[in-house]
Amino acid sequence: MAKALPKRSENYSEWYNEIVKRADLAENSAVRGCMVIKPYGFAIWEKMQRALDDMFKATGHQNAYFPLFVPKSFLEKEEEHAEGFAKECAVVTHYRLKTDGKGGLMVDPNAKLDEELIIRPTSETVIWNAYKGWIQSWRDLPLLINQWCNIVRWEMRTRIFLRTAEFLWQEGHTAHATEQEAVEETERMLGVYADFVENWMALPVIQGVKTPGERFAGAVETYCIEGLMQDGKALQCGTSHFLGQNFSKSFDVQFVNKENQLEYPWATSWGVSTRLMGALIMGHSDDNGLVLPPKLAPFQVVIVPIHKSPEDLAKISEKVDPIINELKAAGVSVKYDDNDNQRSGWKFAEYELRGVPIRLGLGMRDLEAGTVEVARRDTLSKESRPIDGIVDHIKILLGEIQQNIYNKAMAFREANTFPVDTWDGFKEQIEKGGFILAHWDGTAETEEKIKNETKATIRCIPLNSIEESGTCVYSGKESAKRVLFARAY
Amino acid sequence: MAKALPKRSENYSEWYNEIVKRADLAENSAVRGCMVIKPYGFAIWEKMQRALDDMFKATGHQNAYFPLFVPKSFLEKEEEHAEGFAKECAVVTHYRLKTDGKGGLMVDPNAKLDEELIIRPTSETVIWNAYKGWIQSWRDLPLLINQWCNIVRWEMRTRIFLRTAEFLWQEGHTAHATEQEAVEETERMLGVYADFVENWMALPVIQGVKTPGERFAGAVETYCIEGLMQDGKALQCGTSHFLGQNFSKSFDVQFVNKENQLEYPWATSWGVSTRLMGALIMGHSDDNGLVLPPKLAPFQVVIVPIHKSPEDLAKISEKVDPIINELKAAGVSVKYDDNDNQRSGWKFAEYELRGVPIRLGLGMRDLEAGTVEVARRDTLSKESRPIDGIVDHIKILLGEIQQNIYNKAMAFREANTFPVDTWDGFKEQIEKGGFILAHWDGTAETEEKIKNETKATIRCIPLNSIEESGTCVYSGKESAKRVLFARAY
Numbered sequence: 022m023a024k025a026l027p028k029r030s031e032n033y034s035e036w037y038n039e040i041v042k043r044a045d046l047a048e049n050s051a052v053r054g055c056m057v058i059k060p061y062g063f064a065i066w067e068k069m070q071r072a073l074d075d076m077f078k079a080t081g082h083q084n085a086y087f088p089l090f091v092p093k094s095f096l097e098k099e100e101e102h103a104e105g106f107a108k109e110c111a112v113v114t115h116y117r118l119k120t121d122g123k124g125g126l127m128v129d130p131n132a133k134l135d136e137e138l139i140i141r142p143t144s145e146t147v148i149w150n151a152y153k154g155w156i157q158s159w160r161d162l163p164l165l166i167n168q169w170c171n172i173v174r175w176e177m178r179t180r181i182f183l184r185t186a187e188f189l190w191q192e193g194h195t196a197h198a199t200e201q202e203a204v205e206e207t208e209r210m211l212g213v214y215a216d217f218v219e220n221w222m223a224l225p226v227i228q229g230v231k232t233p234g235e236r237f238a239g240a241v242e243t244y245c246i247e248g249l250m251q252d253g254k255a256l257q258c259g260t261s262h263f264l265g266q267n268f269s270k271s272f273d274v275q276f277v278n279k280e281n282q283l284e285y286p287w288a289t290s291w292g293v294s295t296r297l298m299g300a301l302i303m304g305h306s307d308d309n310g311l312v313l314p315p316k317l318a319p320f321q322v323v324i325v326p327i328h329k330s331p332e333d334l335a336k337i338s339e340k341v342d343p344i345i346n347e348l349k350a351a352g353v354s355v356k357y358d359d360n361d362n363q364r365s366g367w368k369f370a371e372y373e374l375r376g377v378p379i380r381l382g383l384g385m386r387d388l389e390a391g392t393v394e395v396a397r398r399d400t401l402s403k404e405s406r407p408i409d410g411i412v413d414h415i416k417i418l419l420g421e422i423q424q425n426i427y428n429k430a431m432a433f434r435e436a437n438t439f440p441v442d443t444w445d446g447f448k449e450q451i452e453k454g455g456f457i458l459a460h461w462d463g464t465a466e467t468e469e470k471i472k473n474e475t476k477a478t479i480r481c482i483p484l485n486s487i488e489e490s491g492t493c494v495y496s497g498k499e500s501a502k503r504v505l506f507a508r509a510y
Numbered sequence: 511m512a513k514a515l516p517k518r519s520e521n522y523s524e525w526y527n528e529i530v531k532r533a534d535l536a537e538n539s540a541v542r543g544c545m546v547i548k549p550y551g552f553a554i555w556e557k558m559q560r561a562l563d564d565m566f567k568a569t570g571h572q573n574a575y576f577p578l579f580v581p582k583s584f585l586e587k588e589e590e591h592a593e594g595f596a597k598e599c600a601v602v603t604h605y606r607l608k609t610d611g612k613g614g615l616m617v618d619p620n621a622k623l624d625e626e627l628i629i630r631p632t633s634e635t636v637i638w639n640a641y642k643g644w645i646q647s648w649r650d651l652p653l654l655i656n657q658w659c660n661i662v663r664w665e666m667r668t669r670i671f672l673r674t675a676e677f678l679w680q681e682g683h684t685a686h687a688t689e690q691e692a693v694e695e696t697e698r699m700l701g702v703y704a705d706f707v708e709n710w711m712a713l714p715v716i717q718g719v720k721t722p723g724e725r726f727a728g729a730v731e732t733y734c735i736e737g738l739m740q741d742g743k744a745l746q747c748g749t750s751h752f753l754g755q756n757f758s759k760s761f762d763v764q765f766v767n768k769e770n771q772l773e774y775p776w777a778t779s780w781g782v783s784t785r786l787m788g789a790l791i792m793g794h795s796d797d798n799g800l801v802l803p804p805k806l807a808p809f810q811v812v813i814v815p816i817h818k819s820p821e822d823l824a825k826i827s828e829k830v831d832p833i834i835n836e837l838k839a840a841g842v843s844v845k846y847d848d849n850d851n852q853r854s855g856w857k858f859a860e861y862e863l864r865g866v867p868i869r870l871g872l873g874m875r876d877l878e879a880g881t882v883e884v885a886r887r888d889t890l891s892k893e894s895r896p897i898d899g900i901v902d903h904i905k906i907l908l909g910e911i912q913q914n915i916y917n918k919a920m921a922f923r924e925a926n927t928f929p930v931d932t933w934d935g936f937k938e939q940i941e942k943g944g945f946i947l948a949h950w951d952g953t954a955e956t957e958e959k960i961k962n963e964t965k966a967t968i969r970c971i972p973l974n975s976i977e978e979s980g981t982c983v984y985s986g987k988e989s990a991k992r993v994l995f996a997r998a999y
Contacts, residue, residue: 060572
């Protein structure tokens with residue numbers, strides 16, 4: 022047997038790394054901070070992409086593709102945006118290599134670009150430059166575009182899935198005739214993200230807006246969804262930005278409105294990334310490995326035969342084949358692992374590690390008794406069930422597991438969300454972890470001081486939270502509502 | 511009315527550019543040689559991706575994702591590969607910008623990378639470096655991986671879709687225990703490509719192998735599919751490479767075989783790109799615009815109401831609604847264009863330009879008569895049909911159109927494929943265009959001379975062509991079979 026996983030309670034960080042590695046999700050590449058997403062990990066990401074893409078299209082968006090390269094001059098056009106991204110840019114300066122005369126290659130000094138190109142850290146500038154040609158009249162609005170692509174931000178401290186130099190994401194970029202429409206779009210897409218993370222990833226999130234200090238560089242307002250990981254740290258799962266007219270003005274995009282006047286359109290942008298893979302892993306997994314919600318599992322059911330001879334295997338397979346066909350017909354993805362190179366015990370451990378929601382075990386005694394062993398990954402429980410009707414049972418069970426994983430994460434969050442009213446209480450609780458709901462005086466100064474003293478940041482000002490007057494947990498000044506604090510990834 | 515398209519026969523190149531622009535497929539971006547793929551063009555590419563991805567998965571492949579960056583030292587490891595790609599590489603040399611003190615940004619000289627990173631021009635090196643950790647035993651083989659991603663090759667002369675500095679593609683990278691298995695895989699994927707291009711894109715292709723001079727840099731054998739465009743030039747639509755043990759040796763990847771001996775695995779790689787969009791446009795379109803095979807059309811049917819008042823429109827819509835529902839239920843994608851900002855005549859021209867396979871027109875007289883006007887994009891023919899049974903008619907018609915577009919392209923190719931036996935005949939025919947089947951003596955010298963004198967290249971040595979002895983069209987030396995010549999994109 023392989024070595025047991027590190028325990029969450031003992032070394033959370035190592036536990037996370039080992040799950041990523043042993044469930045075969047991803048690995049670090051030879052290039053600093055860049056990851057390789059392995060087939061099993063990528064299959065989960067593909068399921069996420071498909072679900073999100075369907076949701077984007079159902080809300081009227083179309084996909085397009087814009088260049089990888091951002092001319093340096095584009096980045097300079099929106100000042101805050103430039104400041105926010107300049108420090109972590111991969112810069113292309115040359116377009117050719119040549120032989121170095123020593124059997125190797127060197128950059129050809131004669132192939133220097135006139136203007137350096139940045140690998141996109143986000144695409145507002147490139148896209149708004151294109152929109153200049155796309156938007157002339159109110160008839161061209163709203164323009165609702167999404168792009169799936171790779172992104173590079175030269176982060177200094179990287180962590181697989183959570184913060185990598187290159188990552189995959191989608192970025193929506195929309196243009197609207199009125200401020201109100203753009204704000205509605207920003208909120209609509211935040212809602213789509215919350216819907217996806219809660220109903221597909223089975224992870225409850227808090228929806229809110231960022232403080233000015235935590236806003237996207239170039240945004241007027243940044244909305245976000247925040248999840249709570251099992252170590253009590255927060256993870257930002259997605260953001261949706263109301264960009265006002267910042268980019269339409271920087272790129273001089275105007276449209277003729279119905280009154281025949283020139284106006285600058287109002288913009289939004291919104292994105293989620295492969296970071297969600299990190300949230301999925303840290304939100305649900307246990308000391309036995311990955312736990313996947315059925316809706317995102319590359320295969321939802323694995324069937325493992327338990328046999329001693331090829332003849333036994335043939336008998337089991339004969340019983341299993343129609344079950345597989347029935348499951349597939351019902352839209353359930355299933356893998357039959359009759360590979361003879363591995364023992365069934367090894368397989369049980371392997372599929373547990375990989376988070377397969379349901380495992381069916383079938384041996385000769387089961388055949389005689391007309392039963393099958395059904396093991397649930399989420400509860401680690403097993404029971405013997407009649408083979409007759411097993412497909413209906415599985416269909417119901419998959420829904421139950423999806424719901425149970427969500428309920429468990431929700432119960433964890435509820436047990437780890439703390440209203441705190443004193444500074445001593447705040448400092449004590451932040452060391453223990455969890456979400457803290459506390460009053461804040463609304464100033465950047467206080468936000469900064471709290472961050473410096475405790476490493477806690479304001480994750481968001483929750484939407485629809487109850488107005489409740491109180492006093493700032495740090496400064497004692499007046500406050501109208503509680504905000505959400507946590508240490509975060 | 512908008513200006514008519516340039517005619518194919520008068521200015522093929524301008525005709526192509528105008529279709530790309532006016533059918534709203536793509537446009538050049540501000541970055542030299544990089545394109546923006548617009549929503550309508552991208553919707554076609556998405557359909558291509560989905561079909562190909564399903565075919566790859568049906569042949570046992572899994573998707574994964576590898577880094578964008580290739581360390582310079584990786585490229586150096588396989589000599590021919592390095593030579594082939596060094597001259598067109600975008601090179602990242604720095605990882606940070608800083609303010610230049612004049613309100614702009616500059617490259618931060620303190621953020622120079624120790625080793626330059628190349629934006630992937632193809633991923634053999636990055637992937638085989640990863641495979642070193644993935645392949646230990648014969649049990650790990652075959653390893654069948656595919657990646658969808660962006661690629662950068664700094665081409666000097668670019669042409670939208672056909673040759674761009676950045677393009678989108680998929681690249682398959684497989685590893686096998688034996689040479690024979692790898693060759694079989696190379697040929698299997700060539701077959702998948704031919705199947706896709708013929709049965710989805712409706713474009714007949716010649717399957718063959720490249721001469722040594724036209725091989726992929728680092729391959730032992732390059733297979734390809736070649737299509738004939740309407741101007742008589744060839745377009746390479748996809749390649750599948752047998753890489754031998756070149757990359758496993760360069761990256762020192764070995765596996766323990768069943769006899770417990772260390773061996774180098776055998777490799778393949780294969781790819782198709784957004785270049786296929788160029789083939790699709792140039793293969794079928796006419797002087798009225800784009801012609802799309804139904805299987806790849808973003809919407810297969812457009813319904814245009816012809817009305818003078820809102821009341822008329824309401825009556826038409828009432829009749830159309832159940833047809834739309836029936837079409838959707840039958841898996842037919844349909845758009846109902848009841849937008850009142852444009853006249854029906856403008857819409858007719860627009861959907862013709864965009865290549866929508868079937869257009870239904872419905873006016874008040876049709877309502878009374880219980881008919882609908884059915885217009886086919888491929889033949890430009892129209893007929894009045896009873897509304898009753900229209901959905902069944904459309905389902906059959908879509909299949910007919912798909913087949914007819916293929917037949918037309920096949921007839922064109924047959925009419926433009928010429929066996930040529932004399933050098934004068936060769937020079938004469940190559941000016942007229944088309945595929946030339948001619949004898950070649952098998953030497954690189956002759957291939958080079960023919961290319962220099964006529965700009966014709968050997969597109970491929972066709973698979974399964976009849977052995978037929980003859981004499982080389984250029985040198986007069988002996989030859990065992992004809993090869994395929996053409997001028998090419």
